[in-house]
Amino acid sequence: xxxxxxxxxxxxxxxxxxxxxxxxxxxxxxxxxxxxxxxxxxxxxxxxxxxxxxxxxxxxxxxxxxxxxxxxxxxxxxxxxxxxxxxxxxxxxxxxxxxxxxxxxxxxxxxxxxxxxxxxxxxxxxxxxxxxxxxxxxxxxxxxxxxxxxxxxxxxxxxxxxxxxxxxxxxxxxxxxxxxxxxxxxxxxxxxx
Numbered sequence: 001x002x003x004x005x006x007x008x009x010x011x012x013x014x015x016x017x018x019x020x021x022x023x024x025x026x027x028x029x030x031x032x033x034x035x036x037x038x039x040x041x042x043x044x045x046x047x048x049x050x051x052x053x054x055x056x057x058x059x060x061x062x063x064x065x066x067x068x069x070x071x072x073x074x075x076x077x078x079x080x081x082x083x084x085x086x087x088x089x090x091x092x093x094x095x096x097x098x099x100x101x102x103x104x105x106x107x108x109x110x111x112x113x114x115x116x117x118x119x120x121x122x123x124x125x126x127x128x129x130x131x132x133x134x135x136x137x138x139x140x141x142x143x144x145x146x147x148x149x150x151x152x153x154x155x156x157x158x159x160x161x162x163x164x165x166x167x168x169x170x171x172x173x174x175x176x177x178x179x180x181x182x183x184x185x186x187x188x189x190x191x192x193x
Contacts, residue, residue, distance in 0.1 A: 069099025
C-alpha cells in the first residue's frame with residue numbers, strides 16, 4: 001500500500017501555486033508516495049465567503065484524515081513564524097499520531113528571527129529570561145520554530161530539514177522538501193536515514 005502524504009504549506013497563496021504544487025506532487029510520486037495537496041480539488045461555491053471558508057476547512061481536514069502523514073513547509077510566512085494554517089495542519093496530524101516531517105528554507109532559528117523582529121533590542125530580564133522592549137519573553141530553545149511545532153515533530157521521530165534558500169525562492173526552492181521525502185522513503189524501506 002502506498003503511503004499518502006498531505007503536503008502542508010503556504011504555497012497555495014503563491015501566484016504560481018499550481019506550478020509549485022504540481023512540482024511537489026511529482027517529487028512525492030517519484031519517491032513512492034501518493035501526494036494529497038490542498039488546492040487539488042474543486043470546492044462548490046457557497047452563498048457567503050464565510051460559508052465557503054468553512055467548506056475549505058472541512059475539505060482540508062478530510063484530506064488530512066485520509067493521509068498517512070504530512071510534510072509541512074514551516075518557512076516563515078508573512079512574518080517571523082510559519083503560516084498559521086500550516087501550523088494547525090501539523091498539530092492536527094501530530095494529534096492523530098500520523099507520520100510527520102517538516103522543512104524550512106530559512107536557517108535562522110525561531111529565537112534569532114524573534115530577536116530580529118525586535119531590532120535585536122533584547123535584554124535579560126530580572127527573571128533571567130530574554131525579553132523584548134515590550135517586556136515579552138522570547139523562546140530561546142535552538143529550534144527552527146515555536147517549541148510546540150518543532151517539539152511535536154522531533155518527539156515523534158519526525159525529520160526536520162533546514163535549507164538556506166535564496167531570498168527570491170523561499171517558497172519555491174524544493175531542496176529541503178525533497179530531503180524530507182528521501183528520509184521518509186529510506187525509513188519506509190528500512191534503510192538508515
